[in-house]
Amino acid sequence: MAQSIQETERTYAAPAADDISWLSELAGAGPVVTLADRGVQELDAVYYDTEDLRLTSGGVGLRRRSGGTDEGWHLTLPLSGDSREEVRLPLSDDVPDGLRELTLSRTRGAPLRPVVRIRSTRSVRDLLDAEGVAVAEVGLDSVRADSCLVSGLHAMWTEMEVELAEGEDPRLLKQVEKVLRKNGIERASSPSKVARALRETTPAPDAAPGAGIEPGSAGAHVHAHIERLVRALSGLDPAVRRDRPDAVHRMRTTIRRLRGCLRSYRSVLDREVTDPVRTELKWLAGELAAERDHEVLRERLASGVQELPGEMVLGPVGARLRAWDAAEGARARRRTLAALASPRYLELLESLTRLLEDPPLCAKASHGPRKVLAKAIVKEHGRLRRRMDRALALPAGARRDAAVHHARKAAKRVRHATEAARPALGTPAKRLGKRVKAVQQIGGDHHDGVVARGLLRDLAVAAHAAGEPTFTWGVLYGEEKAAGEARLRQLPRAWKRARNPNLT
Missing domain, CATH: 2.40.320.10 (Hypothetical Protein Pfu-838710-001)
Structure with missing residues (x-):
């Protein structure tokens, strides 16, 4: 052992x-x-x-x-x-x-x-x-x-x-x-x-990856950021395989940062090369999603039950949660390990290595970083603004829930774009990233609540079919709904602070 x-x-x-x-x-x-x-x-x-x-x-x-x-x-x-x-x-x-x-x-x-x-x-x-x-x-x-x-x-x-x-x-x-x-x-x-x-x-190795990139250029900034993320991805792999705490979450976040960087900076890196890599990164993130989403739901529901007064917990609530956790957790874990053992994963790692060793630079990669990177961030922010304005204009219901979720994903892309630009843009990029993160977190917590309500309904249906009380599941459902509505009331104020990108 x-x-x-x-x-x-x-x-x-x-x-x-x-x-x-x-x-x-x-x-x-x-x-x-x-x-x-x-x-x-x-x-x-x-x-x-x-x-x-x-x-x-x-x-x-x-x-x-x-x-x-x-x-x-x-x-x-x-x-x-x-x-x-x-x-x-x-x-x-x-x-x-x-x-x-x-x-x-x-x-x-x-x-x-x-x-x-x-x-x-x-x-x-x-x-x-x-x-x-x-x-x-x-x-x-x-x-x-x-x-x-x-x-x-x-x-x-x-x-x-x-x-x-x-x-x-x-x-x-x-x-x-x-x-x-x-x-x-x-x-x-x-x-x-x-x-x-x-x-x-040992004889000296060949030239370092990306050695032909002009120092200080937009391409150099983007390449350095991608290199850090690729190193982080490979470094997290052993922790994920050994089921270390938070490892799946960190790996999935790293994958999303990579995808976001490749998307946002298409003016720097040729999308004909990077789009297939983004597709494979999306696949890997999807394979890890089952385990990460299960972790989030497990912690959320367990905490919800623990915070209820004892007289409101009726029936074998804890046992049902544990049974769900054991079955779904094992299934999600197998999916993660199967993805990491697959030839498709190894080919993705090879694609990322080739991307670093021979970056597919576009003409703007040789330009100064401030203008190129700021323009890319503003473009992503425009997508966020359109999605957020639409979401806030919708009435309460499933359509608004879905629109907030899509706006939240756009906020995440803006935030990730600012991370690559911080060495060049400094405080304005850091400030925007912080404000957009607040929008993202509100939207993320709201979406987690939407998913949790769906699971709570399923657990209530299963409990009813087994002749168990469903009262507690209904209480938890109501609390999640109230919490989601409270988060949505916070969203307009957070969005107001992040609405203007102001990168000067």
């Missing part, structure tokens, strides 16, 4: 001399009062990647390591700041299927093979607090890297790692670093051993 841990560490260039007496100065850094020598470890790791190093370029490491206290297969996934997640499995001859699956969004199905072998002689010291508990670990490493891609190429260096113990305050790293810098020890230039090893033992 896989073990997952979070590591927080910093890597430093080796001390300039063999004298390590300065280590004693770490006593006094934060809670550290003394050091304990844990001796020397011999570590031997073979790193796996694709032929063109797709894992390493995305900040991911996959290794088979022997020696030390944690030998086995390790997959390291980047997190924020100095942290990363490490997924561990026991030693085996080949890459475990579970880890191979978690790398799929980066490898896109390309074969994994050994790319570099890294052997380290590590001298380890624990940093102990007043009670003798290890709060961090310092490892001094003498490293040799041998290429598995080019015979005979190797590199040697020394470095130092400082890793926090689980649950310790990240501020300790800053306190330790203050002591290290005082002694002339600076951060390492490479983010990881494998990155340095491959840089020093």
